[in-house]
Each structure stands twice: as C-alpha cells, then as structure tokens.
Amino acid sequence: MREIIRFAWGTSSLGDFMIAMSKKGLVALEFNLRRAATEEALRVRFTEADVLDSQTDLVNIVELVRRAIEDPCFDPDLPLDLRGTAYEITVWKMLQSIPAGKTTNYGALAAELGTRDARDVTEAIARNPIAVLVPCHRVIKKDGSISGYRWGVKRKRALLALEQNGKDFRLE
DNA sequence: GAATTGTCACCAG
DNA sequence: CTGGTGACAATTC
Numbered sequence: 001m002r003e004i005i006r007f008a009w010g011t012s013s014l015g016d017f018m019i020a021m022s023k024k025g026l027v028a029l030e031f032n033l034r035r036a037a038t039e040e041a042l043r044v045r046f047t048e049a050d051v052l053d054s055q056t057d058l059v060n061i062v063e064l065v066r067r068a069i070e071d072p073c074f075d076p077d078l079p080l081d082l083r084g085t086a087y088e089i090t091v092w093k094m095l096q097s098i099p100a101g102k103t104t105n106y107g108a109l110a111a112e113l114g115t116r117d118a119r120d121v122t123e124a125i126a127r128n129p130i131a132v133l134v135p136c137h138r139v140i141k142k143d144g145s146i147s148g149y150r151w152g153v154k155r156k157r158a159l160l161a162l163e164q165n166g167k168d169f170r171l172e
Numbered sequence: 173g174a175a176t177t178g179t180c181a182c183c184a185g
Numbered sequence: 186c187t188g189g190t191g192a193c194a195a196t197t198c
Binding site: 110116117121145 | 173179180181182183
Binding site for chain 2: 187190193194197198
C-alpha cells in the first residue's frame with residue numbers, strides 16, 4: 001500500500017514556503033524560490049509514496065503554519081511526522097523545547113545529549129526537514145554569530161530578530 | 173570578517 | 186570495523 005504525501009504552498013513575510021503532510025503529520029516545511037525543484041525533492045525523498053498537490057485540502061494547515069512563521073508565540077499545535085535516525089529525532093525534539101526568543105549553541109545541546117562533539121548535533125540539526133516548527137534557527141554558535149542555515153542565513157537572522165524584538169515578552 | 177586546525181560521534185558500507 | 190564528514194570551537198591574522 002502506497003503512502004500518500006500531500007503538499008501545498010503558502011506565502012509569508014519570509015518568502016514562499018511549501019508544506020507536506022503524510023497521514024501522520026507534517027513531514028516537511030521548506031522555504032524555496034523554485035517550486036518545481038522543491039516538489040521534485042519531495043518526490044525523491046518519498047519515492048515509495050504518491051506525492052499529490054493538495055492546495056485546496058491544506059489551506060487550513062497552510063494558514064496555521066503561516067501564522068506560526070509570522071508570530072513566534074503562536075503555537076500551531078500540528079502533529080509532526082519526524083523521519084530520521086534515532087539520533088536526529090532526539091535532537092529535533094530538543095529543539096522544539098527551546099522557548100521562543102531564546103537561543104542556545106551547538107555545544108550546549110551536545111553536552112545535554114552526553115556527547116562531547118558539537119558537530120554531530122549540528123549535522124542532525126542541518127537535516128531537519130521542518131523549518132521554523134523545529135526551531136533550528138534558535139541554535140547559533142558559541143560566540144553568538146550565525147554560521148549557517150539551510151534556508152539561508154538571511155532568513156535565520158530575520159526569524160531571530162522577529163522573536164527577540166518579540167511583541168509580548170517584556171519582563172526584565 | 174576569513175582562513176586554519178584539532179577533533180570525534182555519527183552513519184553508511 | 187573503517188573512513189568520510191561536518192550549520193563547531195578556539196585561535197590567529
């Protein structure tokens with residue numbers, strides 16, 4: 001029985017994005033300018049599945065995701081269908097527990113995992129298929145600089161600025 | 173900023 | 186087991 005993957009496009013202040021869902025939950029959230037290439041990547045990633053354009057079926061999800069991108073405090077509460085090695089999934093779950101407006105660094109995450117090398121953490125984060133909802137943008141280097149981001153360093157800066165100028169966090 | 177080097181857990185084969 | 190591989194980190198210019 002072939003699996004069904006449905007996808008749809010949305011727009012945000014950070015650019016167009018594509019979401020993809022399996023039966024279980026979100027499998028991808030990608031920013032990309034070139035839609036054809038992104039859709040192709042999805043088909044390659046799920047060669048065993050039927051990949052369908054379901055723009056109309058997913059409008060509600062698209063809207064939830066769009067709000068989550070625009071407003072870091074908004075929790076779309078969507079199920080995520082994480083696919084990866086056990087290690088990657090562990091890392092992604094840790095990322096999700098980072099509060100909005102806060103940042104950490106690769107070394108700290110590594111320490112929490114009980115490993116010594118920051119780079120394995122980095123690699124797992126880099127494989128994160130779901131932008132923003134798995135907040136890989138909240139992880140920066142130890143000296144505070146931004147090194148890389150799968151969807152562009154510019155986008156990472158924008159996200160961080162958005163969260164840190166954050167509307168409703170005052171306190172302190 | 174950019175280049176340079178040490179280092180090591182992870183994963184695929 | 187072996188080897189390639191880094192969205193690192195610390196150092197240097």
